[in-house]
Amino acid sequence: MTPGICETAGAVTDSLPAPLLRAVDHARGFLPSLRDRPVTVDATFAALVSALGGPLPESGDEPAHVIDDLAATALPGLMATAGPRYFGFVTGGSYPVAVAADWLVSTWDQNAALHVMSPAMSAIEAVTSHWILDVLDLPRDASVAFVTGAHMANVTGLAAARDEVLRRHGWDVESRGLQGAPTVTVLAGADAHSSIAAATRLLGLGADRIICVPSDDQGRMRADALALLLSSSAGPRIVCAQAGNVNTGACDPFVPIASAARAHGAWLHVDGAFGLWAAASPARRHLVDGVALADSWTTDGHKWLNVPYDSGIAIVAHPSAHRAAMSQSAVYLTPAANAERDGMDWTPEASRRARAVPIYAVFRALGRSGLAELVDRCCRLASRMAEKLRSAEGVRVLNDIVLNQVLVRFDSADGANVTPAVIAGVQREGTCWCGPTGWQGEPAMRISVSNWQTSEQDVDRSADAIMGVHSRTR
Ligand SMILES: *Cc1c(COP(=O)(O)O)cnc(C)c1O
Numbered sequence: 001m002t003p004g005i006c007e008t009a010g011a012v013t014d015s016l017p018a019p020l021l022r023a024v025d026h027a028r029g030f031l032p033s034l035r036d037r038p039v040t041v042d043a044t045f046a047a048l049v050s051a052l053g054g055p056l057p058e059s060g061d062e063p064a065h066v067i068d069d070l071a072a073t074a075l076p077g078l079m080a081t082a083g084p085r086y087f088g089f090v091t092g093g094s095y096p097v098a099v100a101a102d103w104l105v106s107t108w109d110q111n112a113a114l115h116v117m118s119p120a121m122s123a124i125e126a127v128t129s130h131w132i133l134d135v136l137d138l139p140r141d142a143s144v145a146f147v148t149g150a151h152m153a154n155v156t157g158l159a160a161a162r163d164e165v166l167r168r169h170g171w172d173v174e175s176r177g178l179q180g181a182p183t184v185t186v187l188a189g190a191d192a193h194s195s196i197a198a199a200t201r202l203l204g205l206g207a208d209r210i211i212c213v214p215s216d217d218q219g220r221m222r223a224d225a226l227a228l229l230l231s232s233s234a235g236p237r238i239v240c241a242q243a244g245n246v247n248t249g250a251c252d253p254f255v256p257i258a259s260a261a262r263a264h265g266a267w268l269h270v271d272g273a274f275g276l277w278a279a280a281s282p283a284r285r286h287l288v289d290g291v292a293l294a295d296s297w298t299t300d301g302h303k304w305l306n307v308p309y310d311s312g313i314a315i316v317a318h319p320s321a322h323r324a325a326m327s328q329s330a331v332y333l334t335p336a337a338n339a340e341r342d343g344m345d346w347t348p349e350a351s352r353r354a355r356a357v358p359i360y361a362v363f364r365a366l367g368r369s370g371l372a373e374l375v376d377r378c379c380r381l382a383s384r385m386a387e388k389l390r391s392a393e394g395v396r397v398l399n400d401i402v403l404n405q406v407l408v409r410f411d412s413a414d415g416a417n418v419t420p421a422v423i424a425g426v427q428r429e430g431t432c433w434c435g436p437t438g439w440q441g442e443p444a445m446r447i448s449v450s451n452w453q454t455s456e457q458d459v460d461r462s463a464d465a466i467m468g469v470h471s472r473t474r
Contacts, residue, residue, distance in 0.1 A: 244275015249403030
């Protein structure tokens with residue numbers, strides 16, 4: 001009989017192996033420290049390597065000591081990326097419920113490749129898939145893959161796209177490969193994420209053969225330009241659009257893009273690593289109007305959903321193309337007997353971590369309303385940051401704040417762009433962390449509010465610190 005958790009909680013704790021107890025203790029110290037820890041690291045790579053390294057030990061060490069030593073040695077090199085004032089890249093933190101679920105994933109050590117290997121993980125993936133399609137309002141019969149990140153989700157979606165557009169032109173790319181195949185033309189917005197080019201490279205489509213579709217002043221693909229380019233090309237085609245420009249947060253106009261793609265028989269893929277989550281908020285949903293008309297989508301769990309790495313999600317409106325591109329078979333790979341889910345059918349992996357579990361836990365803990373609230377709160381805080389910074393002399397906010405991204409330029413008293421110096425100063429000062437980018441040929445600072453813990457005070461403290469560095473730089 002399975003013992004009830006309540007009756008045995010004390011005994012369970014005491015009987016946990018010592019290294020696990022030590023890890024709990026380190027979490028107890030580290031997680032609360034994220035609120036006030038400086039968002040900067042002094043330790044150099046060389047110092048860390050030397051502290052962690054030395055020759056491979058000949059004999060083993062006591063496991064609890066290994067964990068203690070690991071935690072102590074890594075600590076000076078840990079960046080507070082999971083904390084509330086890390087605004088670099090587009091980086092979420094992790095809800096405690098997601099970390100706890102992730103601990104369970106490691107504890108259970110299930111292989112989420114096949115239903116026969118773990119019926120529970122197969123069921124959790126199936127339920128989580130339905131919830132994702134529901135909250136993002138995508139076709140309910142689409143297939144969902146849990147992969148390592150948005151990059152691998154782009155690879156997965158574009159592999160399905162390659163399969164389908166070539167099949168429509170009488171070519172079975174899964175068996176015949178690309179040699180001798182009709183040319184596949186990929187069209188992507190001028191502001192597409194670098195991962196789109198990297199994915200086309202991996203898929204043999206050639207990054208330099210992407211046709212670049214001009215974008216507007218917020219980085220949105222111009223649908224009229226796309227329609228023209230589609231009219232002047234022929235054959236199998238894939239269009240890559242974007243929900244959430246990494247600089248401005250702007251989303252492409254999906255209704256006219258989808259209609260142009262459809263008119264030309266092109267596959268429409270949408271990279272929405274963070275921006276797709278706008279669909280979870282009734283107040284922001286209009287930003288991704290028409291996104292459900294696409295053929296495949298990419299998003300991340302480890303960014304705005306605030307689950308631990310690695311968590312990417314690929315969604316495909318044509319499950320047969322998706323499965324054909326990803327699945328493998330062997331006599332010993334027992335397929336599910338009755339439509340149960342085999343996770344590896346949809347991913348470029350065989351043995352796999354049960355990545356859906358932390359996503360499931362966050363969905364349960366927040367519910368539909370909590371997800372909307374997370375998205376709205378981050379967007380509100382991004383607007384607050386923009387307002388604060390904009391009030392200072394010599395600071396210009398370069399984008400329309402539609403989502404969680406703020407793009408800023410800092411000028412010296414005589415109007416020179418001193419943004420790189422301000423960024424370096426902010427990163428040294430350590431109240432918050434913001435990174436560099438380029439916008440319309442000029443250096444700019446990018447601020448992304450994606451963390452569940454970020455509060456108004458965090459934004460105000462950070463804005464003050466940034467403006468302080470700027471006034472000292474001027
Ligand atoms: C972050 C990001 C990616 C890459 O995602 P990973 O999760 O780092 O693999 C791709 N596209 C966009 C728009 C992104 O923001």
